[in-house]
Every structure is written in structure tokens, then in C-alpha cells.
Amino acid sequence: MGQIEWAMWANEQALAAGLSECARLRLGPIGGGDPGAGGSERWGVAGVLVCLLEYPRSKRKKGSTMERCGQKYMTAVVKLFGPLTRNYYIRAVLHAALAVPAGFLLSTILGTVCLGIASGIYLLAAVRGEEWRPIEQKPRERPQMGDTIRQPPSAPPPRPPADARKKQPMEVGG
Numbered sequence: 214m215g216q217i218e219w220a221m222w223a224n225e226q227a228l229a230a231g232l233s234e235c236a237r238l239r240l241g242p243i244g245g246g247d248p249g250a251g252g253s254e255r256w257g258v259a260g261v262l263v264c265l266l267e268y269p270r271s272k273r274k275k276g277s278t279m280e281r282c283g284q285k286y287m288t289a290v291v292k293l294f295g296p297l298t299r300n301y302y303i304r305a306v307l308h309a310a311l312a313v314p315a316g317f318l319l320s321t322i323l324g325t326v327c328l329g330i331a332s333g334i335y336l337l338a339a340v341r342g343e344e345w346r347p348i349e350q351k352p353r354e355r356p357q358m359g360d361t362i363r364q365p366p367s368a369p370p371p372r373p374p375a376d377a378r379k380k381q382p383m384e385v386g387g
Contacts (some may be wrong), residue, residue, distance in 0.1 A: 215252070216274075218267050218273060218274065218343065219334050219335075219337050219338035219341060220271055220301060220334075220335065220338040220343045220344075220345070221270070221271070221273070222334050222347070223266055223301075223334035223335040223337075223338055224270060224331075224333040225272065226327055226330050226334060227266075227267045227304075227308060227327070227331035227335075228263075228264060228267040228268065229329065230260070230263060230308075230324045230325075230326075230327030230328040230331055231260045231261070231262075231263030231264035231266075231267055231324070232260065232264060232326035233260065233321075233323045234256045234257060234259055234260025234261075234263065234315070234321060234324035234328075235257055235260040235261055235264060236260075238258070238260075238261070239270060244319060251258075256315050256321045256324065260314070260324060263308070263311070263328070265287065265290070265302070266291065266298060266307075268281060268283065268287045269281070269284045269287045269288040269291050269347070269348075270307065270348065271343075271344075271345045271346050271347075271348075272346040272347065272348045275335075275361050278348055280337045280348050285348075285350070288347045288348065290293075290346055291345070291347070296320060298345065298379055299344050299345045299346075300340040300344060300345075301335045301336075301338045301339035301343060301344060301345070302335075302336070304332075304335045304336035304339075304345075305332045305333075305336040305339060306332075308328045308329075308331050308332035309328075309329070309332040309336065310386070311328055312326075312328035312329040312332060315328070316329075327337070368374030
């Protein structure tokens, strides 16, 4: 059995937490937030930031990693911050720091619990030596004309015997 890559689980958990917190945003006249929530829309902004950080998946150590739609654009942003976003200890502390004050609002409790779980899993991943690595697409190399045929055939293709090559007269059915 292979090693469990804990960061993959933490990434999914933190993204779910961010999406849950994004529901706190007030979207103008169309609603979205709870008017009596007492400032929980600030946690909607925090949810957006968590989503931006967590949307790009990390490359797996073994096997292939399925890239999320549009991930390459966010990967460039996450790579820009270098060790601040690559280190899972920092992510664990960040998520824990966001989870503690949000726990005092009932409207953000689901996101708080998810962030707390993600923080614990990120801490476990960091202890086991994992770190975020970008999924980079390898450029496709077009085969050149000379590279497609490695070695020309040394013998002609097989042919049927000489009498089978002669055209047989068509049989007339009756």
C-alpha cells in the first residue's frame, strides 16, 4: 500500500470551508448574506481568500494529478508568493487563525469546523514532509519527420502464393 498524501485531503476540506464562508457575502440587491448575522460578511471575504489559496491542487508524488478547470491561472498567483503558500505549516496556522474567531458566530460554524479540520490535516501533512508543488504542463513535442520511422523495413511485406495472386474467374451462380 502506498503512502497517504494528506495534503490532498486538506485541500478539499479547506476549499469546502472557503465555499461555505463565501455564502456569507452580501451580493447587493440579490441577497446572499443574512442581514442579522452581525458582521459575518467579513468571513465571506475570508472565504474568498481561502478559496483563492486552495483552488490550485498540488502535484502528487506518484501517479497523475487531475488539474481543476482554470487552475493554471491561480497556480501562477500561488507560486508568486513562494514559501508563504508552499509551506503547509503556514497554511495550518492560517486556517486555524481564521477558524478560531469565526467559531463565535453561529452563521459561520460550518466553515469554522471545516477550516479546523483542514488545519489539523495540513499540520499532519507538514509533519510528514509534504509541501505544495505546482502542476506544470509539459509542452507537447511534435514528432519530426525523421523521428517517426526509426528503422526502415529490411524485408518486403509478405505476399500470397503466386497461384493465389492470379485472378480467379467469377463463378456464375444458378
